[in-house]
Amino acid sequence: xxxxxxxxxxxxxxxxxxxxxxxxxxxxxxxxxxxxxxxxxxxxxxxxxxxxxxxxxxxxxxxxxxxxxxxxxxxxxxxxxxxxxxxxxxxxxxxxxxxxxxxxxxxxxxxxxxxxxxxxxxxxxxxxxxxxxxxxxxxxxxxxxxxxxxxxxxxxxxxxxxxxxxxxxxxxxxxxxxxxxxxxxxxxxxxxxxxxxxxxxxxxxxxxxxxxxxxxxxxxxxxxxxxxxxxxxxxxxxxxxxxxxxxxxxxxxxxxxxxxxxxxxxxxxxxxxxxxxxxxxxxxxxxxxxxxxxxxxxxxxxxxxxxxxxxxxxxxxxxxxxxxxxxxxxxxxxxxxxxxxxxxxxxxxxxxxxxxxxxxxxxxxxxxxxxxxxxxxxxxxxxxxxxxxxxxxxxxxxxxxxxxxxxxxxxxxxxxxxxxxxxxxx
Amino acid sequence: xxxxxxxxxxxxxxxxxxxxxxxxxxxxxxxxxxxxxxxxxxxxxxxxxxxxxxxxxxxxxxxxxxxxxxxxxxxxxxxxxxxxxxxxxxxxxxxxxxxxxxxxxxxxxxxxxxxxxxxxxxxxxxxxxxxxxxxxxxxxxxxxxxxxxxxxxxxxxxxxxxxxxxxxxxxxxxxxxxxxxxxxxxxxxxxxxxxxxxxxxxxxxxxxxxxxxxxxxxxxxxxxxxxxxxxxxxxxxxxxxxxxxxxxxxxxxxxxxxxxxxxxxxxxxxxxxxxxxxxxxxxxxxxxxxxxxxxxxxxxxxxxxxxxxxxxxxxxxxxxxxxxxxxxxxxxxxxxxxxxxxxxxxxxxxxxxxxxxxxxxxxxxxxxxxxxxxxxxxxxxxxxxxxxxxxxxxxxxxxxxxxxxxxxxxxxxxxxxxxxxxxxxx
Numbered sequence: 001x002x003x004x005x006x007x008x009x010x011x012x013x014x015x016x017x018x019x020x021x022x023x024x025x026x027x028x029x030x031x032x033x034x035x036x037x038x039x040x041x042x043x044x045x046x047x048x049x050x051x052x053x054x055x056x057x058x059x060x061x062x063x064x065x066x067x068x069x070x071x072x073x074x075x076x077x078x079x080x081x082x083x084x085x086x087x088x089x090x091x092x093x094x095x096x097x098x099x100x101x102x103x104x105x106x107x108x109x110x111x112x113x114x115x116x117x118x119x120x121x122x123x124x125x126x127x128x129x130x131x132x133x134x135x136x137x138x139x140x141x142x143x144x145x146x147x148x149x150x151x152x153x154x155x156x157x158x159x160x161x162x163x164x165x166x167x168x169x170x171x172x173x174x175x176x177x178x179x180x181x182x183x184x185x186x187x188x189x190x191x192x193x194x195x196x197x198x199x200x201x202x203x204x205x206x207x208x209x210x211x212x213x214x215x216x217x218x219x220x221x222x223x224x225x226x227x228x229x230x231x232x233x234x235x236x237x238x239x240x241x242x243x244x245x246x247x248x249x250x251x252x253x254x255x256x257x258x259x260x261x262x263x264x265x266x267x268x269x270x271x272x273x274x275x276x277x278x279x280x281x282x283x284x285x286x287x288x289x290x291x292x293x294x295x296x297x298x299x300x301x302x303x304x305x306x307x308x309x310x311x312x313x314x315x316x317x318x319x320x321x322x323x324x325x326x327x328x329x330x331x332x333x334x335x336x337x338x339x340x341x342x343x344x345x346x347x348x349x350x351x352x353x354x355x356x357x358x359x360x361x362x363x364x365x366x367x368x369x370x371x372x373x374x375x376x377x378x379x380x381x382x383x384x385x386x387x388x389x390x391x392x393x394x395x396x397x398x399x400x401x402x403x404x405x406x407x408x409x410x411x412x413x414x415x416x417x418x419x420x421x422x423x424x425x426x
Numbered sequence: 427x428x429x430x431x432x433x434x435x436x437x438x439x440x441x442x443x444x445x446x447x448x449x450x451x452x453x454x455x456x457x458x459x460x461x462x463x464x465x466x467x468x469x470x471x472x473x474x475x476x477x478x479x480x481x482x483x484x485x486x487x488x489x490x491x492x493x494x495x496x497x498x499x500x501x502x503x504x505x506x507x508x509x510x511x512x513x514x515x516x517x518x519x520x521x522x523x524x525x526x527x528x529x530x531x532x533x534x535x536x537x538x539x540x541x542x543x544x545x546x547x548x549x550x551x552x553x554x555x556x557x558x559x560x561x562x563x564x565x566x567x568x569x570x571x572x573x574x575x576x577x578x579x580x581x582x583x584x585x586x587x588x589x590x591x592x593x594x595x596x597x598x599x600x601x602x603x604x605x606x607x608x609x610x611x612x613x614x615x616x617x618x619x620x621x622x623x624x625x626x627x628x629x630x631x632x633x634x635x636x637x638x639x640x641x642x643x644x645x646x647x648x649x650x651x652x653x654x655x656x657x658x659x660x661x662x663x664x665x666x667x668x669x670x671x672x673x674x675x676x677x678x679x680x681x682x683x684x685x686x687x688x689x690x691x692x693x694x695x696x697x698x699x700x701x702x703x704x705x706x707x708x709x710x711x712x713x714x715x716x717x718x719x720x721x722x723x724x725x726x727x728x729x730x731x732x733x734x735x736x737x738x739x740x741x742x743x744x745x746x747x748x749x750x751x752x753x754x755x756x757x758x759x760x761x762x763x764x765x766x767x768x769x770x771x772x773x774x775x776x777x778x779x780x781x782x783x784x785x786x787x788x789x790x791x792x793x794x795x796x797x798x799x800x801x802x803x804x805x806x807x808x809x810x811x812x813x814x815x816x817x818x819x820x821x822x823x824x825x826x827x828x829x830x831x832x833x834x835x836x837x838x839x840x841x842x843x844x845x846x847x848x849x850x851x852x
Binding site for chain 1: 430462470494533540545564
């Protein structure tokens with residue numbers, strides 16, 4: 001991408017937010033545009049980063065056999081009446097609703113009803129089970145207290161998966177498979193996310209777990225055991241059998257437990273027969289008998305994960321003020337940004353073409369009115385992990401490459417540039 | 427994909443719709459699920475096909491320098507009041523609106539207001555122009571008369587692009603560039619789509635063109651000149667200067683004009699300063715003066731294009747009844763479907779793994795309760811362009827491959843199978 005054609009005008013940062021510096025910088029630089037409380041538009045770089053996150057989620061879910069679907073954003077009231085949730089959600093005030101002359105709809109806040117409706121007609125036989133459907137789609141919530149830019153908004157992207165199982169044992173199997181996928185997803189995203197057991201009692205199955213990451217941007221507090229990588233709802237401290245409960249998770253030494261501020265990125269549930277019973281969703285088992293599905297549901301907040309990736313990679317200037325962010329190489333939509341002085345324009349273009357045409361996505365800072373100094377600052381505004389500076393420091397046939405995060409600079413022979421980036425992708 | 431794990435149960439077709447056979451088959455086979463008038467959910471194959479269509483649209487738009495963005499689905503009333511369109515849309519009854527205690531929103535039916543708001547803060551200088559932003563996103567319309575499954579619904583996927591230009595001359599340049607992209611997009615989709623001039627008078631610029639395809643599924647009628655590939659609004663016949671008007675398009679012989687039933691897949695407009703004036707969207711020109719943008723807008727109905735690809739590829743049985751569809755090889759999410767008799771299961775699995783791991787996406791019909799005959803029928807329900815049958819007809823080391831559309835069968839050596847599909851992708 002040539003920066004002159006990016007539909008972006010980067011201005012000097014002012015009073016960067018101290019709690020959510022990365023997202024404030026995205027807004028100040030026009031990469032995110034706010035339309036109202038909790039409603040944002042995306043320019044291309046955060047959108048491409050989000051697509052990279054979605055790709056990882058999809059790959060890991062498909063690896064375990066999940067099937068991608070797309071459920072409607074406009075959900076008819078009838079299915080919510082069937083499950084019995086319409087009135088409760090309306091009273092709570094979280095449902096956004098739409099009326100036409102003939103019907104009433106809500107804007108999908110979640111999709112249990114919609115997926116049951118979807119599956120009722122498709123999964124008629126035990127031979128179709130287990131099936132795990134998933135989608136990545138926009139969700140809506142009448143969020144009174146929007147918070148932290150993309151962290152909690154009226155409209156946000158979510159991955160939501162739903163397993164259909166023939167009995168509880170199979171539901172646990174699907175649940176455990178999803179846990180493996182979640183582990184892989186967050187590892188590939190470079191986020192140290194761990195499961196937090198909800199307080200459902202130690203015995204009788206862990207029916208629900210949240211996926212949390214220790215972070216100052218979060219609004220939860222959990223007990224985290226760094227030895228086992230297991231988290232717990234803070235309320236377990238009040239349990240009578242607190243110590244025994246922990247033993248079930250292999251924790252003998254309570255001193256390794258610490259209270260930590262966390263952000264929630266995912267949540268998984270064993271729903272059981274709750275929705276299939278109320279909505280009468282059945283399959284025919286191997287004896288020809290009609291049975292209700294056992295269901296699980298599994299969510300990852302995609303826009304929230306995007307926000308967390310940005311906030312997790314903030315860098316600071318000499319005065320310890322946030323001045324940008326450096327995205328992990330594997331996730332960054334553009335791997336390297338080329339900055340050059342006017343006389344080296346042809347060489348800059350040549351390197352740009354060479355890298356792009358060999359799969360190393362590259363930004364060329366070809367703006368007319370910038371200095372090398374301000375161009376270098378802007379690399380951290382876009383989050384590009386490497387930069388090549390064509391200034392006065394290098395001889396012909398040499399290039400200066402800088403790892404933006406470590407500030408480590410190297411002068412390399414121009415003819416090994418492709419190899420250099422090939423090694424980084426390994 | 428193994429068919430037993432696809433979350434699909436294909437039942438025998440009944441009374442297939444005569445106007446929209448392909449989409450009726452998608453619904454009967456559970457690949458599309460209807461939730462209400464004009465509201466559908468997608469199972470994986472149509473969703474993947476739609477993703478392939480989106481990929482082609484994106485590639486062609488990015489080739490001409492368009493920048494992908496994402497604008498909100500929930501648009502605040504304030505920007506619609508600013509453009510002056512809120513009341514008109516509400517009176518017309520096409521706007522779906524959402525109220526919260528504090529604010530009012532509409533569900534995006536289009537995004538001129540949202541993109542002006544987006545650009546107002548970003549494209550401050552003439553150096554940022556021209557910029558063409560585009561998005562692929564859900565749109566909503568309170569469609570009283572839903573029609574033709576995905577063709578006209580309450581919720582549908584659209585590509586909408588918006589050009590920001592410094593003057594009319596530059597707007598025409600962007601418009602012409604988009605026309606080239608449109609031509610390439612529809613060619614790659616295998617759809618014979620042509621521009622239809624709207625009746626804005628021959629001189630003074632063609633301010634708006636629709637992209638149409640001759641088809642019985644459509645609800646428009648246009649005059650089409652097969653020699654030039656140009657279409658016209660049927661109303662031009664009433665023009666006084668009808669013949670002169672046609673000459674401007676290089677049409678001398680009026681006998682080549684025919685009335686045709688068409689489906690509209692795209693629409694492009696030169697908006698001029700309509701929105702930038704009412705919404706006060708300006709940039710600073712090279713003399714330091716504030717000027718309003720000249721804008722163009724460009725749409726392609728993505729779900730409608732998906733429907734058209736399906737309907738355009740319907741196949742019929744011996745009794746001339748629609749029995750399925752065969753997707754074009756380049757668009758099909760799965761290129762080949764493997765059908766086998768029980769004793770050849772290991773060989774079938776081996777071929778399946780070989781093709782999949784070499785980039786030839788493949789469906790294995792591993793369902794327990796089907797016969798070879800019904801499995802062969804189901805290939806056309808999923809739209810797969812090739813099938814491999816492991817039955818009694820071939821010797822060891824041989825495979826029977828059938829081109830589903832032409833019904834041309836070949837017996838090839840098993841060891842050239844990868845090469846066979848490599849040649850098809852060329």
